[in-house]
Amino acid sequence: MPVLGINITDVRINKSSTVSPTGQIEVKLTPKIKELRLGEIRLPTGKTNGIEVLFSYNIQYTPAIAEGSIEGLLMYLPPQKENLDEILDQWEKEKRLDPFMFAEVVNFITKEVSPMLMLLAKEMRLPYHIPIPRVEVKSQ
Template structure:
């Protein structure tokens, strides 16, 4: 896995109005790359260079009952060491991230912050960012077996 760690540096959420019962509430997640730079991490075999990717993961609600964000950094190690300069040069000149790098990084960030988002939503009385599984009773089954 090319992403080897995450460092959360800031979490901010604000509830603007209390959620109202009924009606549809939409939760949007918007991950953004803020910056990329050469990074270094210590491993058991010594120091390893990679790309430190600074991110902002925004969470918005529609209607506007709340908003928030999580900021931090991840360390990305490309499959080939030679790609570090290529990725950083593209970022510096065009402010673009290769789709495969963006996908890998965003999937890692989402997997890492999803539990925090559940706790924050629960504590603030907000809808969850993904629907939880629910069971429904479709008919009466006295034996309880399907």
């Protein structure tokens, strides 16, 4: 697994209204890669270089009842170590990632951040960002 760990550095959620709106509420999640830089991590086998990925994960409700963001960084080790400089050079020139790396990083961030968003939504009495399974009784 190329992603070794995640470090959350900032969590903010602001609730705009105390009145619950009626009707449909939409929740928009926006992951964003802010920066890539060379990083180093200590493993049992010694120090190894990797890529530190600085990210933000924004959540926005429509109508505007709340908004928030989670920021942090994670350590990414490319499958081939010789690709390390190539990935960083491409980021410096074009601010773009390989689609496979982007998908892997965003999926990892989403997996780590979703439980935190669920807890924050529960504590602040906001709708969840993913649907919760419900049991329905069917009449025969």
